[in-house]
Structure formats: structure tokens, C-alpha cells
């Protein structure tokens with residue numbers, strides 16, 4: 001099979017460079033075009049010196065896109081910017097995987113309420129497939145526009161789907177408590193993410209109104225066929241990458257620990273990137289990989305199920321999951337190019 005031609009749009013940021021890092025080792029694609037509006041004309045490896053000798057392409061502008069024949073483009077752009085691109089290139093022959101939140105929600109109205117932005121391309125919301133391969137593999141295969149899941153939602157959705165699908169839990173009493181590394185905020189300088197504010201520190205943010213709340217609820221509604229209600233609080237960890245999410249769940253009836261673990265084992269039997277752990281996972285157990293590690297247990301004393309879900313936000317939470325989706329769209333084995341081994345310690 002001829003190599004597929006790939007464009008990466010917005011590659012001066014964290015997920016863009018992570019896409020280049022992963023795709024450079026992918027046997028079935030070639031990176032044909034990498035864009036930056038602020039650094040166009042420069043070498044990609046001058047912007048990301050850690051890739052010197054590995055990825056030496058010249059950065060071009062989005063406006064040069066017609067010069068290239070592309071099979072698929074990844075959008076590593078901020079939300080609100082991606083939708084402009086998707087609208088502008090809606091009739092192009094290439095497939096699109098958008099890493100932003102612009103096409104993940106159910107409607108223009110929900111997007112505008114939670115993102116406080118107007119949506120200029122609602123048609124895209126209708127067409128987009130939510131790129132969670134563990135839930136929507138068949139739809140992803142045939143999609144032309146993928147809304148790649150958010151990082152926190154990836155941990156929460158994978159942690160909750162088996163229980164909700166089996167109708168075993170109270171769908172309106174779910175607490176999702178997440179801790180993330182700083183790269184989740186992107187490469188642009190922001191005061192809250194200054195070294196002195198993050199280092200040796202720990203804090204909650206986005207209480208009650210974080211936009212990922214509605215993304216998690218929307219997908220879990222679809223999985224369960226019920227209206228879920230999620231209390232979601234993210235926290236900022238003084239680390240580069242990694243998310244650890246702890247989920248507290250009230251079961252409808254008393255649970256059995258062995259059956260609980262069996263439920264997850266069956267649900268994820270064919271999911272190469274979900275690892276069911278015997279003990280509580282740590283963020284370093286998945287660092288640099290596309291794994292989502294899950295630990296599930298039942299507390300008889302409180303009658304609560306506890307799920308711990310861990311990913312690397314830049315990989316399973318963004319670039320890796322996007323490559324997994326690309327593989328599925330091209331009919332390749334979903335693990336191609338993603339056989340990465342955790343970097344621990």
C-alpha cells in the first residue's frame with residue numbers, strides 16, 4: 001500500500017510536536033506538510049530542537065495547503081480556531097482529525113453555553129464522530145471528521161463506560177476528581193502556569209463549569225441511554241505530563257469485587273490500550289504511551305465503587321489517540337506506530 005500523506009496543522013504547540021514525534025516512526029504514512037502561522041519558513045527542528053536530525057521539514061502556512069495532496073490532516077489548533085479550518089475545507093478530499101473541543105459536543109447551543117463562544121459550523125458538529133475507539137470503533141472507520149476526545153474526558157469515559165453500559169450505578173451521583181500535568185494547558189504563556197505558581201504547589205480550578213463536564217456527560221448519556229450528572233473537578237499538578245482521575249460511584253445494589261473486575265475485563269477484552277491493573281496505577285506507569293490504565297475496586301463499608309484512571313494527556317489524551325483513530329480510518333491495525341513503552345522512572 002502506498003504511504004498515506006499526512007498534514008499536521010499547528011505544529012509549534014505541544015500536541016503538534018507530539019504528533020510529529022509519534023508519526024515519524026509510523027511505517028504507513030509520510031508527513032507531507034507541517035504548518036505554523038507564527039514560524040512559517042523556519043525548520044520544524046529549529047522550533048522543537050529535541051527533534052533535530054529526526055524531523056527537519058520546513059514549516060509552511062495553512063494557506064499553502066492546496067500545493068499538497070493529502071489523505072488526512074490533524075488539527076492541533078486551539079478551540080475556536082479549528083472550526084474555521086473545518087468550515088473552510090469542508091469540501092476537501094482529505095479526512096480531518098480535530099484535537100480541539102470544537103466538534104465534541106452534541107449541539108451548537110451546548111457548545112456556546114459551555115465554551116462561551118459562538119459556533120460558526122454546526123454542520124460539522126452533526127457530521128463529527130467522537131474519536132473514542134473503545135466505544136465507537138465502527139463509526140470511526142467510516143468517518144471523515146473526528147472530534148478527538150479531551151484529555152480529562154478520556155480518563156472519565158473509559159473509567160465509567162462498563163458500569164454505565166451494564167446499568168449498575170446511580171447515573172446522577174458520579175464524582176470525577178482529576179489531577180493533570182501542566183502541558184494540558186498548551187504552550188502559550190499564562191500567568192497561572194508560571195513556574196513559581198505551579199512548582200511545589202497544588203490547586204483545584206474550573207470548579208462547577210469546566211467545559212469537560214458536559215463532554216463527559218454527553219458521551220456517558222449516549223453509552224447509558226440515560227441522563228448522567230457528573231461532578232467534575234480538575235487540579236493542577238507540578239508535573240509535565242500525566243492525568244490521574246479518581247472516580248467515586250454509588251452502585252444501585254451491593255457489588256461483588258470479583259464480578260466488578262470481570263465486567264471490566266470483558267468490556268475491554270479487545271481494547272489494546274486499556275490495561276486493567278491489579279494495583280493503583282501512577283502517572284509514570286503510562287508516561288510516553290497510549291495506555292489508559294484502570295484500577296477498579298469496591299468499598300463494602302461505604303458501598304462505593306472507586307475507579308482510578310491514568311493516561312499521558314499528550315498521548316492517549318491527545319496525539320496518540322488521534323493516531324489510533326487515523327489507523328482505524330485507514331483500515332490499519334489500531335496499534336501501528338503506537339507500540340510505545342512507558343518512561344518510568
Ligand SMILES: NC(=O)C1=CN([C@@H]2O[C@H](COP(=O)(O)OP(=O)(O)OC[C@H]3O[C@@H](n4cnc5c(N)ncnc54)[C@H](OP(=O)(O)O)[C@@H]3O)[C@@H](O)[C@H]2O)C=CC1
Pocket residue numbers: 010011012013014015016035036037038039075076077078079081099100101149150151183184185186187188313314317318
Ligand atoms: N495539551 C493537551 O494535553 C491537550 C490538548 N488538546 C487540544 O489540542 C489542541 C492543541 O493543543 P496544544 O498543542 O496543547 O496547544 P498549544 O497551545 O500548545 O498549540 C496550539 C497551536 O495552534 C497554533 N495556532 C493557530 N492559530 C492560533 C491562534 N489563533 N491562537 C493560538 N494558537 C494558534 C499555534 O501555532 P502557530 O501559531 O505557530 O501556527 C500553536 O502552536 C487544543 O485545542 C487543545 O485544547 C486536547 C487534549 C489534550
Ligand SMILES: CC(=O)N[C@@H](CCC(=O)OP(=O)(O)O)C(=O)O
Pocket residue numbers: 079099100101149150151152180181182183184185206212234236
Ligand atoms: C492544565 C490545563 O489547563 N488543562 C486544560 C486541559 C484541556 C485540554 O487540553 O483539553 P481540550 O482539548 O478540551 O481543550 C484545561 O483544563 O483546560
